[in-house]
Amino acid sequence: MKINNFIFFITVTGLILTSCTTMRDNFLKNYREKEDAQHHRILSARTLPGNITAITDIPYTDSGHRGHLLDIYYPDDMEGPFPVVVNIHGGGFICENKENIKQYCYNIVRDGFIVFNINYRLVTEGIKVPGQIPDVINALDWIGNNIGQYPADAGKVYLIGHSAGGFLAAITALVSESERLQNVFNVNKPNIKIKALAVNCSYIEMARKTIKWRGFRWAIYEKGYKKQEYYKNLIIKDLPEVKLFPPVFVISNSDDNLNFMSFHIVDILKENNLEHFFLFMKGEERKLRHCFDTFNPDRDESIKIRRKMLKYFLQF
16 A cells, blocks of 8 residues: 555544554454455565575564564575674564565565564554564564574674664664663663664654644554653654664655655754664656565665665665
8 A cells, every 4th residue: 555545544544543442453453454465466476586594484473473583584694693683674563574574674685684584563453552662672672682593693792674664673773772771661672783784765854743644643652752751852853862873775756755855864863973874766767666676676676775775884
């Protein structure tokens, strides 16, 4: 579904159904199931790159929840150790999973990386924002503790997040380095060092003051979220820890309905004199759309983005 339609449906859910949580939650669950089925049909018709070892559905906690699984992919025709990408899918905290982004990850593997592709629990599985932050931190900690079992270079670990996953990548990069934020979100410091991160068409402004985005927040947060200590610590521009960002590669395009949020994170990075690179693609002959490179990784524009991003990572 196009991102503008996605936001419309979620906003309607927030504004109309907030007082009836059962109706709201059923609406969102049905939406997630339809989106997952659509992506499954599309991806099932595609051929994935070959010569890849895939170890799937590894639990990074002992909860038994599907949101606490990760996959590992690496080349079986190259010699490691390989630089590491940890990939966080998008979906507005409502839908998507690691399976929907497997082709994207496989293309990164063919460029000479090992990829840890993670799930996290969704709002539609009863976990309101910010419950996804501890999930990602736990996944990072598991990766750090187990990285020696795989052909991975522990000194070159990079984090990629798409759409809502971009927010999770950004905030967990800060939480990983801040004892204060670890206390706020009740997590331990993960046993891993993120050398750089990429945020792709990301949902970054968690407090944007319009009716549409208020409706979206009502759908993904618990009732009374504004009174909770965690809420103010989700507003990245106001965090004193913003200076802890590693180098950041920001991706957006002229046809992304959320591109103003990419400009927002770039402004934050500029204001704090932080290392970053902003790749803004302009759709000319054909539209690019929100996270187009994630779901169409074989397009010429997608290959250009991926190669530039990976080259940027390897500087650090």
